[in-house]
Amino acid sequence: MKTEMAMGKKKVQWFWTWIFGSVILRLILIYFPKNLNLSSRPEVSTPLTSIRRLAEGYWLKQSSMSPYAGSMYHGSPLLLTLLGPLTVTRIEGQPDHLLCSLVFVMADVVAAMLICAAGKKLQAAYSSSLQFIGLHHLLENSDVLPSGDFAALVYLWNPFTIVACVGLSTSAIENLMVVLSLYGACARLAPVAAFGWVMATHLSLYPAILIIPLTLLLGYGPDAPPRKLFWRRKNPEVDNPTSSDRSCLEDESINEKRMLNIFSWRPVVLFLFWALLWSSYVLVLCGIYVQQHGGLREMFKRTYGFILTIQDLSPNIGALWYFFAEVFDFFRSFFLIVFHGNILLMIVPLALRLNHRPFFLAFVYIVISSMLKSYPSVGDSALYLGLLGLFAYELKDMQFSFFLFSGYVGVSLLSPVMHNLWIWRGTGNANFYFATAIGYACLQVLYLFSLIFTSLLVLILLLSLFSPLVFLN
């Protein structure tokens, strides 16, 4: 018992050291001259997340023009009020964007903490449910590190996150909002979940599809084995008295109630109510901010309209910019519909298949949207790679994991090289860079595929472990 405590303490200490280390690393990188030019890299700053565009929007607003005048700024007015003043404040002898950088570092750390907390909730729920159906021996060998801590460290130490943070990409804040909503839903805090969801949707539109997993998460509780196992558990309970521990009967009764109470409407209704409240609040705030400059209509046109119509064709790590630079104008709207439709098409099948694992479903949605969004950046990949840590235990025997890892490393090394050859040296052409973008898209497809495949395999494993008890009689 004592050694366990000491172990736990040591682990905690070790965890905090690493978190502190990641912050120090970020600060060191920030103090490099001009942020290592990361803020103008196409991988980091897309037209939506670039800090320079935000500063331009703030400048326009300060000179009593619409922040959306010109085609520079396409973000939220709220970000402008938060980060705008920080872009112009300079401290003598310090880097130009120090205050902004500190905000992003803080956003990263808070997001990591939330991931950690959400991971703990998930793990607790998962182990209790496994215990409930009598498979708690599966958890015996998972004493390496709590998956929440692991995910937090993965998120903080992921080079993509670091680059996005030092490159002053506003995606750090978008990620924070997404994580906040997920945490809120895990902890059943409807107002927090609603706030995170509303803000994330307001900032980058794509998290809107997260409403389905959030609702499921609030309704059914965090991820658990398929519900039919619980039904099964209830029926043949008497057959296997040895499998369940007698000491936690009280716990079990509560759990049982929770597990069997299929869909609790109360938190969902609360969530929807709060979402409505928060969104009207955000809209009112935005409305006040932009009322002299065309109002909300203009804002939606310049933010969501810009996202949906892909007007900016500057290169990024996605493939759509080159596609729309080359496609014939006649087909433009058709392909816009097809590509955005692809995101929406998969929502329902995934929700049906993974409805017993709402958190994983949310994760898959995040992967899909960051893969197919109009202006993807490494900040989006950072989020889903960090969340991957939460499922590290069950996905440990994921297919192609080494291939995927080397693919990510290769693409992130090759892409800047190709960009340099094309843009700066002029010795390569656009196809060089596009090839890495295509490679990256293929990798993400493969990643998504093996992710879902493995999680379904885990399901098979669970069922096969469970089935002898059920099906042998």
Add this chain to the structure above:
Amino acid sequence: MALASTATFALSLLLFLPILSSAILEKEEEEFSEELLLKPLPDRKVLAHFHFQTEASMSEDSFARHHHLFPKSISQLVKKFHIKAMELSFTQGRWNYERWGGFDPISSQNAKPPGVELWAVFDVPQHQVDASWKNLTHSLSGLFCASINFLESSSSYSAPKWAFQSALGRLRYGTLPREAVCTENLTPWLKLLPCRDKAGLSALMDRPSIYRSFYHSQRLHLTASRTVADGLDSGIILEQALTVVLEPNIQRAGMSYPSETKIQPSWSLSSIFGRKINGRCVLAKSSNVYLQVERGLVTKLEELQENTAAYASNDIGTDDLRWNLGFDLTVTPDRVHRELEKNSVLYEYSINGYKDTEQFDLGLTWKHPVVWSSSHAPLYASRFLMGSGNERGSIAISLKSTDLTKGFVAASDLEERCKLQVNVLQIVPWYIKVYYHTLQLLVDEKPQVVTDFVERMSVSPSEDKVSLGMMELILMLPCDIKSAVLNIEFDKGFLHIDEYPPDANQGFDIPSAIISFPDFDAGLQFSNNSISNSPMLSKLQENRPVLSYTEVLLVPLTTPDFSMPYNVITITCTIFALYFGSLLNVLRRRVGEEERLLKNKDANKVAFLRRILNKLPARLRGRSSESTQPEQQSSSSFINPILILKVLLVAGIAVVWQYYSK
């Protein structure tokens, strides 16, 4: 009754029209004058500035009115689009402000940016201005055989508010820096003259010598005045000016001098144009040739004269011809005008008396080597690009002090803080995405707070594919300034494949910035009042601010691969198909255990259907569904009979479709 009376009136008007037109009335209404200004330039070149002015009265009621001298196409243009003022210029080459001067009316009014520049002020309500502009560009495009119609789209013209001219929002301004100017633009321009290029001064315009020149700019300026003058409703003044900078043929003259590099080449009209003046255009009211000797040259010649006077004490002629010491003129001027303060001299020749037999050929022979410099604008403006690569860069406008500023400082030393006002108009196309918050000002090479020096600033940022970006600035610089640099950063845009011009790798042009000094007056002041009846001289005497254009910048933009849009489309669509297919595949993969579970459960409708669908292939394979293992299921899913069935179904539909579509 009223109709009949009008008809008779019209009839009688028609009958009497020839008589009326021959009467004095019409002669007074329309006037034409032709003038030519010649000016030796410091760098061994000669400036020739042709100025033709046609005036006509224009009354509103006479719709299909006949003009004698005034070009009908132009008057129709003015009437139709309600033009208040308009200027169109075709230019090739760049006016060298450093050598050819920047502080005289010729450089501030006639030096134009390369390519086509068009501005117009309309007399219509605000909301119709854009429509009028669009129509005007198309009409002018047809009139002058140029691609002025490219100025029609809203992404190629702008509406400067105050840095260029103030016209209460009714001004539109557009440039085409890439436009190649050639004789096909000159011919329609000459057609507007009453004598075309058959007689008068315009007969000098020998195409090869004009297009061989270092700089030529043909200009068409229209002013329609609505003031009630001479009892008439309104009048139009059409000014046509052609400014050419030529280099006289050196082989012919100046070979005898040992120091031929120092001495200016001697020239004559026939040597620079290859033609002589055969007499005036008979329709012209006045037809004059002027020779301007600018201030710097006059000062030098006076110094020279004083030096020679020390050697030879003999008296030198009249006061007027005192400066003739430096050069000889083949024709004696009819009159000589001296400027009031700035000392420049103007020789006037009237060519009314010359005929085919007695041609006018003004020649100038230098006697002594003279080196002088033209008067400069207060600050010499130039503009350049900074940065490398095709991702971003910055535009820098540099203002350097010239000799004039130094004198200016010495003069105004007593005043505590004198300020030099500089107006800057910078227009950028939308694919140059300017970050206006990065505007930096370096005064004497030290970074300064922009707001300390910027009196007024108005920015209209560019909108992708819709409008140009425009920045108007009023800078208040201290007079003792040595240099000032305005620096602004931009990102280079990426265009759609169709938006690139055929020669995309050549780069894209940023139109010239306009720098003006409203405190300085470029006009000349002549003492003699009698010359005010010459339109060109009155134009030279007008109070106009000193204005200069900067260089056109060439920005290379990144190009996509133009040759393979199909590859990009197919590859991207393949990725999407891969995504969709693999995701669907993994989602519809069912675990064997689950299938069994479904079977055991009470069958609802969906489960029933699914069971049948699952059983069918199993039956066909001759296997019981119970023995199906997940591994086998996944491996045999490729030869699934359902799949074959589906393929057959699709093929059948395709065949039927083919059959019916024929």
